[in-house]
Structure formats: structure tokens, C-alpha cells
Amino acid sequence: MALDAFQDIFCRMIASADYRARLIDNPEAEFDQHDLDAREKRRLTAMASHPGMRINTAIHRANRLTPLDQTLPLTCFLLGSRLGALLDRYWHCNPTENLQLPAECARFADFIVDELQSGRLADPFVGEVLAFERACTELRFFSAEELASRTETQPRLPAKVRVLHFQHDPEPLLEALSELKPPPENLAEGDFHLAVDARSDEAVFRLLDPVAAAALLGSRNAL
Amino acid sequence: MYSEQKLGIGLLFNPALPQFLETRPESFDYLEVIPDREWADRGVHGSPRFLLLEQSLEFLERSRERKPMLCHSIGLSIGSAAIFDSGHVEQIRWLHQKLDFAWHSDHLSFSRLPQDLAAAGNGPEMHAAISLPVPYDQQVLQLIAERVRYIRAVIDCQFLLENNVYYAAIPEEEMSEAEFLNRLCQVSGCGILLDLHNLYVNSRNHGISMEAFLRDIDLRHIVEIHVAGGDELLGFYTDSHAGPVAEPVWELLDETLRAAPWIRAVTFEFHESSYPLLKTEGIAAQLARARRIWERHC
Numbered sequence A: 001m002a003l004d005a006f007q008d009i010f011c012r013m014i015a016s017a018d019y020r021a022r023l024i025d026n027p028e029a030e031f032d033q034h035d036l037d038a039r040e041k042r043r044l045t046a047m048a049s050h051p052g053m054r055i056n057t058a059i060h061r062a063n064r065l066t067p068l069d070q071t072l073p074l075t076c077f078l079l080g081s082r083l084g085a086l087l088d089r090y091w092h093c094n095p096t097e098n099l100q101l102p103a104e105c106a107r108f109a110d111f112i113v114d115e116l117q118s119g120r121l122a123d124p125f126v127g128e129v130l131a132f133e134r135a136c137t138e139l140r141f142f143s144a145e146e147l148a149s150r151t152e153t154q155p156r157l158p159a160k161v162r163v164l165h166f167q168h169d170p171e172p173l174l175e176a177l178s179e180l181k182p183p184p185e186n187l188a189e190g191d192f193h194l195a196v197d198a199r200s201d202e203a204v205f206r207l208l209d210p211v212a213a214a215a216l217l218g219s220r221n222a223l
Numbered sequence B: 001m002y003s004e005q006k007l008g009i010g011l012l013f014n015p016a017l018p019q020f021l022e023t024r025p026e027s028f029d030y031l032e033v034i035p036d037r038e039w040a041d042r043g044v045h046g047s048p049r050f051l052l053l054e055q056s057l058e059f060l061e062r063s064r065e066r067k068p069m070l071c072h073s074i075g076l077s078i079g080s081a082a083i084f085d086s087g088h089v090e091q092i093r094w095l096h097q098k099l100d101f102a103w104h105s106d107h108l109s110f111s112r113l114p115q116d117l118a119a120a121g122n123g124p125e126m127h128a129a130i131s132l133p134v135p136y137d138q139q140v141l142q143l144i145a146e147r148v149r150y151i152r153a154v155i156d157c158q159f160l161l162e163n164n165v166y167y168a169a170i171p172e173e174e175m176s177e178a179e180f181l182n183r184l185c186q187v188s189g190c191g192i193l194l195d196l197h198n199l200y201v202n203s204r205n206h207g208i209s210m211e212a213f214l215r216d217i218d219l220r221h222i223v224e225i226h227v228a229g230g231d232e233l234l235g236f237y238t239d240s241h242a243g244p245v246a247e248p249v250w251e252l253l254d255e256t257l258r259a260a261p262w263i264r265a266v267t268f269e270f271h272e273s274s275y276p277l278l279k280t281e282g283i284a285a286q287l288a289r290a291r292r293i294w295e296r297h298c
């Protein structure tokens, strides 16, 4: 009897409807790879076809969305009706989950960046909003020492400060998204720099003028 | 021996509640908290593993000065065959030292597994993202009883396990749920957190008899009760904690407290997304209704 193998298959059937369909079609092909006794095989076969498995999958998906919604809410809102298909693809590529907020945020952010770079996803705002929310999540969940040791940290800034580059005026953009409104029309375009300073409990956001941005990115002690 | 003191009517803490707790302190006797929401757990190999969410924790410390507190963890996954997380138990012990919980509970279920079975406890984990049932078999009973004894040795307060919801039934179980819980309490020394809504959910979805469960469960082991609501999804009734307590659960609460007046606490659970529906008065009304039933019997 192998309770661990039983639990592994039970869990994979919930995470992937394709896997469950394969198990229904040809259970022995999957069972042969595991140390399962006859009762466990009968149990898994019956559970694979149980109508309640659809609910398990629906709850699993809702719960997988939670860490993304908590860390990247504006990005999720911006993606709107495209989010469902993107999540299908993301979860298909990443069938397992650890639900740890910063890790899950980073993994989904990498996926979206890849979608943007490959041209499968086209959106003028998603890239910069995603980078902003990802930075806020990292500043929130990692200590100054950990941030300082990361290669992607901006080397001339304190570890708990990031300067994010936007191609649209970030203040009206982020304000609209926070109120669940689409980006305003006629948003000013150009090079904008938003400083996120998380050195105290509440993060402070400040839009920098070009001179200040150049000075900040050029001097560690300027803030 | 642990205290037998009754606590009364309480609330499961969620992020929508701080204002309610400040403005309506007379409506509840204690607060139940989910410790796993007080830190970001960066995994067994994270260093440091637990990153504390300082503001939330400070709020709970202030709340603890005014009301007793219960700990209701969700991260233990006590039924996982391949994982037992002593680091999580240590972290609960640390929080217990800070907040002095009247008792600690978790769920009779599993949710965490190794990504690669061969690597077991040493490799990365995956999370089922749902609390899943364990088979009510003798082998599982022994596994969980051993872990309960470990937890009780590490954390110096009473430990309870909560009856779970399930959507896909596990066939050919060796014991009924009530029998499993009774025997687990006998051999491990844990108590029962009886979630009456979970019982109702299972009865709605699988036709199990709530009367038979309440007849067969050893009521002497029940320390705390959960009451909650749910909603429909794809033809099933789910344990979503949406809105007010489901009406049949109030009847179950009345029957259970009449039969077991020694039960020490009744906790109302709702999901924070239901706050706009319930609002302050709605929450207060749920607590007041629980209190009327409590005062009739306890």
C-alpha cells in the first residue's frame, strides 16, 4: 500500500483535467508506474470519474488565482477577458503549485513577460504595470539584505528602493486601474520614472522629474 | 491538564474585520486566528523561512490584550503521507508563546505533497490548492495519531482536528468519519473541532446522514464548533464561507449544544469577500443568533 502515490495521483487529477482524462482512458498505464495496491487502484479509478472532481478542480483553480490576485491585481484587471486563456496556458505549463506569494508572483510574471516578448500577448500597458507590481511584491516580501544580493537590483539605489520606468504617465494609469477602471484615454506618453521607497512600513511612491531620475539612478545616496 | 474554561461565541479573523472588532467588541467573546496568514512561508528551504507580516501581527497582539484567542492553522497538512512539517509546528509554538492561545486546531486533511515522490521531504513541494480528504483507514489513523502526539508534545496547549469537506468520495473506507474521529481522539489525545457546515455540505452533496454522524460521534471529544455558509457551484454545494450561516446549520447547532452543553466555543466563519454583503450589522446578527442558542443550553 502506498498512500503517498495515492495522494500524488489524486492531486494531479485535480490539477490537470487532461491527466484525469488519460487516467480514465487507460488507468493501468499510470498505475503501473506506482506502488499501488488493488484497493487504491479501485479507489482512484472510481474517483477519476466522480462528478465531484470537477468541483475539486474549480476550487483548485480559484485558490491558485488568489496569490496572483493578491500580488498582481492591476495586471489581472488589465488582462481582463484574456486572463482565462492565459491562466489555462500558464497552469498547463506549470501544473504544480506551492502557493507561496512571492514565488508564484515571480513565476507568473516571467510567463507574462514571455507572452509579451513572443508577441502572443499584445498590450501597451501590461508590461509596465506588471513590472511595477512585481517590484512592489519583492519589496514587500524580501528583506533589504536579500534584495541587495539579487543581481537584478538597481545597483546604485538602496535595496528597498526601486525606480520603475513607464512609457505612460503612471499616476493617472495606476489610479484608474486601482479603481477598476480602464486606462484613461489620451494618457500622456513619454519616459516617466516612478520611485517606490519601501524603507518604512508604508511604501512611498514618487514621480521623478528627468533630472531627479538621472541623479537617483546615478547616486546611491541621493534619496 | 488544560483549562476547561468556556469561551462562548467568537469570530474567525479575516482582513475585513479590524473595524468591526474595534466598534463591536461586545458582540464576541474571543477571536480565532489563522496563523498562516501572519507570515509569508517561503518554503522549507527558505532562509529565513517565515517572513512575518508585522502590521497584522501587531494588530493581533493588541487584540489579544482584550480578548482570548484561538489558533486555527491551515498549513500543517497533517494527512500528507510523504511530508510532516516540524518547522510549521515550531512556528505555531513561537506564535503561541506570543499570543497564548486557548487551544490550537488544524484540519483532518492533506494539501501538500512532494513534487517528486522519490525525493520526498527533501525536494520541492506542490500544493493541492484545496484541502483534500484522507481515507478513513487504520493505516492513516496510526500516521495521524503519531503526528498529533508530536504536536501535543511541542505546543503546550490542547490540539483539535476539524472534520473535513469532500467533493469526490473515497470508496471502500475501513471506518466511517465518526468512528475514525472517535478512535483518533482516544489514541492520540486530540479533541474535535466540529464544523457543522462541513457536515451539512457533505450531507447535501453525498446524502450522508447528519443524524447518524451526530449519533455516532463521541460528543465528549468536541471542544469547539464552527458555523458558516456556502453556495452552489456546478451542481454541488460548497464550503465557500459566503455570507451568513446556512439555515439548517442553526438547527444543527441547537441540537448539538443541547446534547453536549460542555462544548467550549462556537466560531462564526465567513470569507472576507462577503463583508460587503454582511456588513457590521450582518456579522453582529450572526453572532447574536449564535449567542441566543448558546445561552439556551450552555
Ligand SMILES: [Fe+2]
Residues within 6 Å of the ligand: B162, B195, B226, B269
Ligand atoms: Fe471550519
